[in-house]
Amino acid sequence: MATAFTLFGMNVVHDRAPPQTQADGPTTYQEYIDFLKQQVHRPSAVTPSLHSATHSPPSSAAAPRDKDIRIQCQVRARIPTNEGGEMYLHLYKNNQDSKEHLAIVYGDLRSRSLDDAWANETILNRVVRGAYYGKLEEIVAATDVPVAQQLTPDQMVFLEQQQQQAKRKWEQQQQQQQTETAKIPLARIHSECFTGETVHSGRCDCGEQLDEAMRQLQLAGRGVIVYLRQEGRGIGLLEKLKAYNLQDLGHDTVAANVLLNHPADGRTYGIANAIFKDLGLTQVHLLTNNPDKIQQLESYGDIKVLERREMVPRSWNAPNDLLMATQPHLYPLDRTPSSSPALGMSSVFDLPKKELDRYLAVKVKKMGHILDLPDSVSSSTASSPK
Ligand SMILES: Nc1nc2c(ncn2[C@@H]2O[C@H](COP(=O)(O)OP(=O)(O)OP(=O)(O)O)[C@@H](O)[C@H]2O)c(=O)[nH]1
Known part of the structure; x- marks a missing residue:
């Protein structure tokens, strides 16, 4: 009953x-x-055991393995975006897991570990892994390159000199910037969400949050989005998809995780902290609604969040929609109202709002995220735990 x-x-x-x-x-x-x-x-016809005998229970994603974190940026590459901007993707390895965590860098931030001298490398090795200063097109314009695997002695000398010069220019710019403006970079720590970002799931707001963070970073011109491979709040895609099935049976996002023997949120931010430090950040303005993220980040003692910048869901945010309608070039093509129907996707004016609103309401009501629930969302989600 x-x-x-x-x-x-x-x-x-x-x-x-x-x-x-x-x-x-x-x-x-x-x-x-x-x-x-x-x-x-309890054995039950309606609630079968969640783990079959042939499968071992999932390991707890909660176990923080946060001690003595070491990271190294392995490569950096320029990525021009479809909106006309440009950012530098940094790929990190670390001693905690085998995942490729990323930093999406805007402006002049540089990775210490990438810039370090690595053993037995040539100037060309450095350029290929992205540890160069200035713009590669300037090198190309000034030489007879394409640069081959082996540089001629003349090319080598030219490249060394060109890099010394470009490095000095960058250092001068840094000094000016610190004395003139002491700008605090805008930053976000984003957790991977294949469903929200790649297949445009309407169950969560992860895809639009990444788009919005990129838009804001591009406008700010300087800062970073640390992209952590903590799919499904740390439980991984396999377990998250099982959680979705439990959600379709009536459980909310938190209960579904717990029923699968996972913590409600198994994420840690030690690697994000290390990446911020590697990029020379000590103070940031952080784009987030999640107070736990700020608390965890600051608990490492290296980074101070001077200001939290809220992320209002697009479907709740009329001024943003207006901005998008009037300045569509600031938004990814597949999210603009005009292009979406042609691609057979939901436009932002036509999101599967009910499921998204439930997800957002649970974040606010159960996970303590700081967001003003519009009355319409409060009332429409009040009778459902999902
Ligand atoms: N376990 C689980 N994870 C989910 C679900 N929906 C989205 N996620 C994951 O949740 C993560 C994003 O977390 P959110 O709680 O949406 O946001 P947040 O990062 O904590 O907070 P903000 O900084 O405000 O965005 C991503 O890793 C998603 O894959 C779900 O139903 N179950």
């Missing part, structure tokens, strides 16, 4: 009664989760 109870102002309907000890139903979130877990571990 279905049971209903209220949790954090939401009516939760479940197909089984809560445990005897909680005659009035769970009153705290922990009790709700315990209640759900109890059901999962």
Whole structure:
């Protein structure tokens, strides 16, 4: 028989009664989760075991392996964007996991580990891994290149001199910048979301957040988006897709994670902290609604978040829509209202809003994200835990 109870102002309907000890139903979130877990571990026709005998349970993504983090930027490359801007993609390796975490860098920030001298490398090796100063087109314009695998002695001398000059220019610019403006870079720590970013899922706002962060960074002209491979809040794509099926059965994003024996949010930010440091940042303005992200980042003691810049969902943000409609060149092509229907995709004016609003409401109501829920969203999500 279905049971209903209220949790954090939401009516939760479940197909089984809560445990005897909680005659009035769970009153705290922990009790709700315990209640759900109890059901999962009872044999049931409607709630099958989540892990078959042939599969070992997923490892806990929560275990912080945050000690003695070492990172190295392996390569940097210029990426012109379809909106007319330009950024430098930095690829990092680290001693914590085997993932390729990224930094999307705008403006003149430089990676210390990339710029370090590496053993037995030639000037051409440095240029190829992106540890060059200035613009490669300037080198190309001034020599007979294409530069071959082997540089002639003349080319080698030219390249060395050209790089010394370009480096001095960069250092001068840095000094001027610090004395004149002491600009604090704009930064974002973004967690990978294949579904939201690549297949344009309307279950979450991750894709539009990445687009919006890139737009803001491009406008700011200086800063970084650290792109962490922490898919599914750290549980990975496999487990996130299972969580989606649990969500379709009526659980919210937090409960679905817990039912799969994962923490609600298993992410850590030690690698982001190390990447910020590597890029010479000590103070940032951070684009986020997630206070936990700020707290975790600052807990390492290296980076101070001077200001939090909120990320308002596009579908809630009329002025942004207006900006997009009037300045579509600032937005990715596949997200503009005019091009979307032609591609058979939802336009931002026609997002699958119900599921997205539920996702956003859970972030605000259960995960403490700082966002003003519009009345329409508050009321439309009040009766559902999803
Ligand atoms: N486990 C799980 N992860 C999800 C789900 N939907 C999106 N994600 C992941 O959530 C991460 C983004 O986290 P969010 O909570 O949306 O945002 P945030 O990074 O904490 O906060 P902001 O800085 O304000 O964007 C990405 O790694 C997504 O893959 C879901 O339903 N379940």
